[in-house]
Amino acid sequence: MCGRYTQKLKSxxxxxxxxxxxxxxxxxxxxxxxxxxSTMPIVVAEQPSxxxxxxxxxxxxxxxxxxxxxxxxxxxxxxxxxxxxxxATWGLVPSWAKDRSIGARMINARxxxxxxxxxxxxxxxxxxxxxxxxxxxxWFRPGGGARRGQPFYMYPAGHPATGDILAFAGLYEVxxxxxxxxxxxxxxxxxxxxxxxxxxxxxxxxxxVAAWDRWIDPATDPADLTALLRPAPAGVLLAHPVxxxxxxxxxxxxxxxxxxxLDEAVTEAxxxxxxxxxxxxxxxxxxGG
DNA sequence: CCAGACGTTGTT
DNA sequence: GTCTGG
DNA sequence: CCAGACGTTGTT
DNA sequence: GTCTGG
Numbered sequence: 287m288c289g290r291y292t293q294k295l296k297s298x299x300x301x302x303x304x305x306x307x308x309x310x311x312x313x314x315x316x317x318x319x320x321x322x323x324s325t326m327p328i329v330v331a332e333q334p335s336x337x338x339x340x341x342x343x344x345x346x347x348x349x350x351x352x353x354x355x356x357x358x359x360x361x362x363x364x365x366x367x368x369x370x371x372x373x374a375t376w377g378l379v380p381s382w383a384k385d386r387s388i389g390a391r392m393i394n395a396r397x398x399x400x401x402x403x404x405x406x407x408x409x410x411x412x413x414x415x416x417x418x419x420x421x422x423x424x425w426f427r428p429g430g431g432a433r434r435g436q437p438f439y440m441y442p443a444g445h446p447a448t449g450d451i452l453a454f455a456g457l458y459e460v461x462x463x464x465x466x467x468x469x470x471x472x473x474x475x476x477x478x479x480x481x482x483x484x485x486x487x488x489x490x491x492x493x494x495v496a497a498w499d500r501w502i503d504p505a506t507d508p509a510d511l512t513a514l515l516r517p518a519p520a521g522v523l524l525a526h527p528v529x530x531x532x533x534x535x536x537x538x539x540x541x542x543x544x545x546x547x548l549d550e551a552v553t554e555a556x557x558x559x560x561x562x563x564x565x566x567x568x569x570x571x572x573x574g575g
Numbered sequence: 576c577c578a579g580a581c582g583t584t585g586t587t
Numbered sequence: 588g589t590c591t592g593g
Numbered sequence: 594c595c596a597g598a599c600g601t602t603g604t605t
Numbered sequence: 606g607t608c609t610g611g
Contacts, residue, residue: 287583287584287585287594288594289583289584289594289595290594290595291594321594321595321610321611322594322610322611323610323611324611378582380581380588381588382581382588382589383581387609387610388581388582390608390609390610390611391582391583391608391609392581392582392583393582393583393594394582394583394584394594395582395583396582396583403581403582404580404581404588404589404590405580405581405582406581406582408588422594423594424594425594425595427585434595435594435595437594437595472582475583475584486584486585487585488583488584532594532595533594533595533596534595534596534611535594535595535596535610535611536596536611
């Protein structure tokens with residue numbers, strides 16, 4: 287699953303990492319404890335109607351979005367298909383929802399069923415997005431036992447396919463029954479990568495750079511999408527244990543992702559459940575091998 | 576027909 | 588909005 | 594995901 | 606135990 291993540295990049299760095307134009311109005315900030323209902327940047331494909339400006343009949347020769355800007359309306363209209371950063375609230379609120387509270391229960395969507403579920407299928411067909419993250423958290427809870435879990439932090443291992451940023455496969459909606467239009471998103475999950483199964487049997491779908499534009503392009507054939515919804519390949523992620531402070535959403539410090547020593551009992555429980563040995567954990571275990 | 580759900584996770 | 592259950 | 598509430602009346 | 610809010 288994916289119920290908590292990080293976005294540690296400053297605005298300029300995130301814009302560069304995603305090769306996207308910033309339409310968040312400078313609202314991008316570092317966040318080491320992104321929880322459901324947080325408002326965060328997502329990446330969508332620029333659509334012909336998105337700008338509200340005059341539609342450009344030539345389809346892509348124009349790549350100089352940053353030149354010649356002036357004060358006339360529509361002067362900064364982007365090329366269709368360009369990646370754009372926008373703000374949205376985590377927890378998808380379907381267009382038909384009577385109130386926004388349903389979003390709290392729509393933070394993840396199963397990749398296996400997302401095409402047919404009433405809450406997600408229209409977004410899946412037309413409003414796919416990337417959710418930029420620098421890592422995410424999972425809680426280890428010994429089989430059915432202990433109340434409190436041991437949190438782990440998963441982060442990019444410098445694999446060429448992802449670099450320093452992770453892009454979760456997401457969907458977004460715009461809910462128009464409130465006073466203001468409300469943009470929301472959800473994160474797709476799939477079966478866990480091999481090395482992550484000791485924590486959970488589900489993981490967020492992480493898209494390689496080569497798949498980003500295909501995923502967010504509304505014109506992509508649905509048959510070509512399913513191939514993208516796979517567990518993270520080997521070597522993409524590292525993991526290490528972190529302190530329990532991350533559990534409280536009010537904690538936002540940079541130290542939340544710092545590695546901590548594992549409790550002896552927790553170490554044993556992890557090994558008993560088929561997880562990595564303590565020596566591997568203390569080194570930052572490679573996930574997905 | 577109307578009323579009510581529309582979701583995932585984990586746990587048993 | 589659309590599907591399921593009664 | 595975890596943490597924290599889970600309720601009403603009346604009074605300030 | 607289960608739901609809501611962050």
